[in-house]
Amino acid sequence: MTAPDILVVDKLVKHYDGLLATDDLSLKVREGELHAIIGPNGAGKTTLIKQLTGEIASDSGSVLFGGKNIHRLSESERSHIGLARSFQITSLFKDFTVLENVILAVQAHKGHSFRFWKKVDQDRTLTDPALDILRRLKLEDRKDELVSALSHGEQRQLELAVALATEPKMLLLDEPMAGMSGEDSARLVGTLAELKTHYSILLIEHDMDAVFSLADRITVLVYGQAIATGTPDEIRENAEVRQAYLGEEA
Amino acid sequence: MTLSIRFFINAALLIILALVPFLTDWAGDSFYTGLVSRILILAIAALSLNLLIGYGGMVSFGHAAYIGVGAYVVGIGAFHAFEDGIDWMLNGYFQLFTTLAVSAVIALIIGAISLRTRGVYFIMITMAFSQMLYFTAVGVETYGADDGLTIYSRSDMMGLIDLNDEKSLYYLIFVSLLAVLYLMHRLVGSQFGNVIRGTKSNEARMRAIGYSPYKYRLTAFVIAGIIAGYAGFLMANLSDFVSPDMMHWTRSGDLIIMIVLGGIANLFGPLYGAVVFLMLGELLSSIPLTIGGLSVGEYWQLIFGPLLIFIVLYARNGIDSFLPGKGRRT
Numbered sequence: 001m002t003a004p005d006i007l008v009v010d011k012l013v014k015h016y017d018g019l020l021a022t023d024d025l026s027l028k029v030r031e032g033e034l035h036a037i038i039g040p041n042g043a044g045k046t047t048l049i050k051q052l053t054g055e056i057a058s059d060s061g062s063v064l065f066g067g068k069n070i071h072r073l074s075e076s077e078r079s080h081i082g083l084a085r086s087f088q089i090t091s092l093f094k095d096f097t098v099l100e101n102v103i104l105a106v107q108a109h110k111g112h113s114f115r116f117w118k119k120v121d122q123d124r125t126l127t128d129p130a131l132d133i134l135r136r137l138k139l140e141d142r143k144d145e146l147v148s149a150l151s152h153g154e155q156r157q158l159e160l161a162v163a164l165a166t167e168p169k170m171l172l173l174d175e176p177m178a179g180m181s182g183e184d185s186a187r188l189v190g191t192l193a194e195l196k197t198h199y200s201i202l203l204i205e206h207d208m209d210a211v212f213s214l215a216d217r218i219t220v221l222v223y224g225q226a227i228a229t230g231t232p233d234e235i236r237e238n239a240e241v242r243q244a245y246l247g248e249e250a
Numbered sequence: 251m252t253l254s255i256r257f258f259i260n261a262a263l264l265i266i267l268a269l270v271p272f273l274t275d276w277a278g279d280s281f282y283t284g285l286v287s288r289i290l291i292l293a294i295a296a297l298s299l300n301l302l303i304g305y306g307g308m309v310s311f312g313h314a315a316y317i318g319v320g321a322y323v324v325g326i327g328a329f330h331a332f333e334d335g336i337d338w339m340l341n342g343y344f345q346l347f348t349t350l351a352v353s354a355v356i357a358l359i360i361g362a363i364s365l366r367t368r369g370v371y372f373i374m375i376t377m378a379f380s381q382m383l384y385f386t387a388v389g390v391e392t393y394g395a396d397d398g399l400t401i402y403s404r405s406d407m408m409g410l411i412d413l414n415d416e417k418s419l420y421y422l423i424f425v426s427l428l429a430v431l432y433l434m435h436r437l438v439g440s441q442f443g444n445v446i447r448g449t450k451s452n453e454a455r456m457r458a459i460g461y462s463p464y465k466y467r468l469t470a471f472v473i474a475g476i477i478a479g480y481a482g483f484l485m486a487n488l489s490d491f492v493s494p495d496m497m498h499w500t501r502s503g504d505l506i507i508m509i510v511l512g513g514i515a516n517l518f519g520p521l522y523g524a525v526v527f528l529m530l531g532e533l534l535s536s537i538p539l540t541i542g543g544l545s546v547g548e549y550w551q552l553i554f555g556p557l558l559i560f561i562v563l564y565a566r567n568g569i570d571s572f573l574p575g576k577g578r579r580t
Contacts, residue, residue, distance in 0.1 A: 053458060079460030091458075093451040104448045107441055108460035114469070115441040123441075166459050 003031040005064075006170055006200045007052075012061035014047055014224075021047040023224035025061070029170070034196040036203045036211045039221035040244075045204045046088055048221070049174050052202075053085045054078045066169070080109065082169030086162075088178055088204075090155045092147045098158055099143040102130040105165035130165060137161045137191060153184030160191070170200040177207045185210060212236070220244070255575035260518050263525075267424060271417045283416055284488070289528045290423045291484045294430050296508040296520035298477035303506065304515035305438055306470050307450030311373045312360070312380025313505050316475045318387065318497030319356060320349040320482020325399040325492035332402050342405030342413070349483045350476050356383075357475025361468045377499050387494035398493025405487055413487045423484055427521070430477060435517055437473070438579075446470050447515075510562060513570025516577040522569045530554060 007029040014022040029035040054075040219229040274282045302308040331340035360379045404413040449463040512523025534550035565571035
């Protein structure tokens with residue numbers, strides 16, 4: 001028996017000045033599944049993520065998350081119902097330390113922040129969960145470094161750590177391996193393999209080896225349309241996909 | 251916790267400030283107590299503005315308006331007590347409460363509108379609001395219009411403290427400064443401060459991890475306005491005079507210069523900035539040098555301007571970069 005769907009995207013549309021970035025896109029992600037989205041540059045992958053997180057408004061269509069329509073929820077409200085996003089271009093708090101970056105995300109989910117007196121760095125209810133996450137992502141010994149002192153690979157790990165700190169049900173990962181060295185990506189594949197046992201994941205990634213080894217199912221996006229969805233094997237065999245996408249690379 | 255060199259520099263500055271009335275007594279020149287009082291009041295206002303600019307990235311260009319509001323509350327109270335015999339309007343606690351309340355309401359209104367904009371629009375809209383208050387003060391004939399209002403009677407603190415005594419007033423100002431420094435230290439290190447600093451650093455990510463920064467920024471705006479209003483309350487009592495000029499946008503610019511000069515997002519920065527800005531102004535304007543019939547002192551800003559440009563160009567953290575050790579961020 002298959003798990004219920006955690007995310008149901010139905011006939012989603014987004015125009016940008018005549019360009020159809022998302023074209024009648026439908027997609028279902030099952031609970032606990034790692035669902036990868038692949039597609040050539042300009043296929044509308046990041047636009048889709050932005051529509052799911054609420055950073056940009058959709059022209060039409062609907063998104064159900066955990067059975068609820070999230071159309072009216074703001075970006076921050078969507079974070080609070082368990083949708084977390086990592087950014088394709090690293091988006092961290094540059095003048096904060098590694099630990100402070102994660103604390104800020106933990107804090108966002110511990111009620112309101114109209115607390116004016118107690119020191120954040122002495123508040124164990126914030127630092128303990130943050131340290132746990134850094135331990136999980138093997139960044140603990142870098143906790144007091146400023147973001148700018150981290151290598152690119154470490155920044156990508158931290159990018160993920162900040163997303164995890166929001167206690168999500170589902171992760172929307174926008175090219176987590178972007179710009180990584182082979183060694184760093186191999187390490188991240190290991191991390192993602194561990195994460196997929198805890199979270200539902202929607203993964204956008206150009207690294208095909210990573211996608212085909214990690215994904216339970218793959219959706220292929222071309223010009224804002226989902227042209228195929230299936231297991232890695234099905235996608236590999238799909239003639240339309242081979243022609244539209246994989247063929248280009250071969 | 252190890253004590254840094256900077257800790258001792260900051261402590262030394264505060265100790266010197268604590269001794270100022272005695273030092274000037276000893277030197278037999280009480281003029282400097284007044285000057286330092288003025289510096290500390292503006293430091294309080296600059297500290298509050300630094301919460302917005304240094305920590306929050308909100309470059310408010312109308313902060314002097316709140317100083318004016320606080321000063322006018324004292325001035326108007328004294329005016330009615332003097333002209334109409336309404337004694338309770340001289341009550342210092344009434345004046346203080348009114349100052350804080352009016353500053354809060356005005357900051358809430360200005361902030362609620364301004365904080366919907368970003369960048370240069372935010373700068374322009376805060377400046378526009380402060381100029382509206384400036385021109386309001388210029389237009390009100392009853393309260394002296396652009397001539398201002400002489401305060402014949404300082405706030406009556408009912409025997410708790412006598413503001414007519416320069417030393418008492420000085421220590422009220424000094425203790426207020428310490429309190430505001432400590433308040434900023436706590437605020438910036440708290441969850442609230444974390445949100446304010448995080449939003450300056452990366453607003454898009456703040457939203458993505460679940461914050462709605464607007465209400466926090468507005469709260470910071472109101473806190474800063476209240477503290478600056480309080481600075482105005484002190485200023486009116488110090489100078490016995492209030493005029494629209496206190497609210498002019500160039501006065502707001504002075505506060506920004508103090509912050510930049512002192513080192514942005516640095517707890518003690520605005521204090522150093524205020525000290526250097528006003529001391530330098532005082533020193534340069536008293537240069538007894540005349541070149542070709544022109545007194546150098548009279549055109550001191552010709553020297554001050556390039557000096558400022560030099561500091562901003564070569565020391566990104568202002569005076570902070572010239573002092574040994576690392577400044578406290580919080």
